[in-house]
Amino acid sequence: MTAGFVTRFAPSPTGYLHRGHAFSALTASEAARSQHGRFLLRIEDIDRTRCRPEYEAAIFEDLAWLGLEWETPVRRQSDHMEDYGRALRELAERGLLYRCFKTRREIAEAIESAPHGAMEAFRGAPLPPDEEERRIESGEPYAWRLSLDHAERVLGGFGGLAFQEEGRGPAGEHGLIQARPELGGDVVLARKDVGVAYHLAVVVDDALQAITQVIRGQDLFEAAHVQRLLQALLGLPTPVYRHHGLLTGPDGRRFSKRDRAETLRELRGRGITAAEIRTELGFG
Numbered sequence: 001m002t003a004g005f006v007t008r009f010a011p012s013p014t015g016y017l018h019r020g021h022a023f024s025a026l027t028a029s030e031a032a033r034s035q036h037g038r039f040l041l042r043i044e045d046i047d048r049t050r051c052r053p054e055y056e057a058a059i060f061e062d063l064a065w066l067g068l069e070w071e072t073p074v075r076r077q078s079d080h081m082e083d084y085g086r087a088l089r090e091l092a093e094r095g096l097l098y099r100c101f102k103t104r105r106e107i108a109e110a111i112e113s114a115p116h117g118a119m120e121a122f123r124g125a126p127l128p129p130d131e132e133e134r135r136i137e138s139g140e141p142y143a144w145r146l147s148l149d150h151a152e153r154v155l156g157g158f159g160g161l162a163f164q165e166e167g168r169g170p171a172g173e174h175g176l177i178q179a180r181p182e183l184g185g186d187v188v189l190a191r192k193d194v195g196v197a198y199h200l201a202v203v204v205d206d207a208l209q210a211i212t213q214v215i216r217g218q219d220l221f222e223a224a225h226v227q228r229l230l231q232a233l234l235g236l237p238t239p240v241y242r243h244h245g246l247l248t249g250p251d252g253r254r255f256s257k258r259d260r261a262e263t264l265r266e267l268r269g270r271g272i273t274a275a276e277i278r279t280e281l282g283f284g
Contacts, residue, residue, distance in 0.1 A: 005037025007213040009063075009070075010202070012044045013055035016263035017062045019281065020217070020247045026283045027244055028215040029068050040209060041070040045078045046194065046201055062264040066274050075209060077201055084196035087204050087234055088144065088189065096150050096233060097189065098126035099142045101135055121185030123148055144190040146230075148182055155232060158182065163228045166213075167242035169221040181229035183222065199226050207236040215242045247281075 009025040011017065017025075032039035041063065045051040063070070077084075091097050102110070107122050124145060126132065135142070152158060161179035168174055189200045202223075206214065214224075221243045231238050267277065278284050 005032060005035040005213060006040065006209070006211050007032050007037065007215050008040040008042050008206075008209065008211055010042040010044050010205075010216075011059055012047065012050075013052060013059060014047065014050040015055060016058050016265055018261040018263050019267075019277070020261065022062075022066055022264060022277060023247050023281045024215070024217055024244070025063060025068060026066065026278065026281060028213075029070075030283060031213065031215055031242070037213075039068075039070055040211070041074050042205060042209070043074060043076040044198075044201070045076060046196055046198070048078070048194070051078075058265060065264070065268060066278065075205065077205065080205075081195045083204050083208060084190075084201050087200055088196065091146070091189070091233065092144070094154070094233075096147055096154065097144045098124070098147055098186075099132060099136075100124050100145045100186070100188075101127070101140050101142045121183055123186050125149075141192050143188040143192070145186040146189050148186055151181075151229060151233060158229070161228050161232055163224055163238055164240045165224075165243065166240055167215075167244050168218070169243055170218045173221070177224075179225045179228040181225050184226045187226050199223065199230060203227050203230045203234065203236060206239055207231075207234075211239050213242060214239045215244065217246050218243045219246060 007028045009028050011021060011025075029039045031037075041059075043056055043059070045056065088097070102124065110124075111122055125147075127135070155161070158179060158181060161181070162176050163179060165174050165177045169177070187199055188197045190196050205211075221241075224241050224243075228238060230236075264277070268274075275284070
């Protein structure tokens with residue numbers, strides 16, 4: 001086993017897995033196997049309003065049906081909120097976070113009214129202390145946002161941030177990619193009612209699990225820019241990224257839970273075998 005190659009498949013239990021998930025899991029698993037490396041499974045269940053135990057159980061069932069094997073114990077994000085809390089506190093203590101009370105509609109209006117219109121990403125600033133205290137005491141919901149302006153000052157600019165792309169981005173991006181976190185604006189890292197948001201949890205998890213290769217779909221390519229920034233701010237290693245193309249159905253639309261793509265359990269119920277699915281996806 002090559003200890004230097006560690007990758008993962010990290011689904012969220014918000015629905016049943018479909019062909020797109022199977023392709024991503026098989027891609028990561030086969031990459032680890034070919035390098036005599038390690039393949040991990042991680043359950044990303046920080047969204048407690050949408051994640052359900054039956055979906056998590058189905059993930060294990062579906063992946064085992066496909067013939068995948070992974071190391072145990074499996075890391076479940078909801079069991080490790082303290083890890084994310086420490087990272088948030090570090091960023092907050094360094095003045096890199098601020099409370100944002102704007103609603104999604106207000107954010108959209110702020111973007112639309114910016115000089116460059118909808119192409120401009122949202123950037124905000126902390127409220128005056130007395131107003132912030134008043135709004136906190138009144139119980140208004142807020143999000144913790146990363147201040148790009150302060151991050152840029154701390155790092156002396158974003159020019160030194162880059163990541164290695166071994167796959168292809170949506171526009172064919174490959175090789176050493178200059179990170180452009182400004183494209184995402186002041187991203188949310190936590191909300192009042194949720195201890196942590198996706199970007200921060202993933203960065204912390206990848207570091208704690210010593211992930212060296214992040215293998216995932218092109219729909220998450222833009223996330224690498226923000227995650228590279230967080231890695232720099234927290235002093236965490238940067239894995240190599242490999243974004244793969246997304247599977248599409250006969251109608252040309254990519255498989256997704258939202259569009260009710262046929263699930264693996266439904267395929268299994270129709271008598272389709274795992275071997276047939278693997279062959280269809282190029283892993284026969």
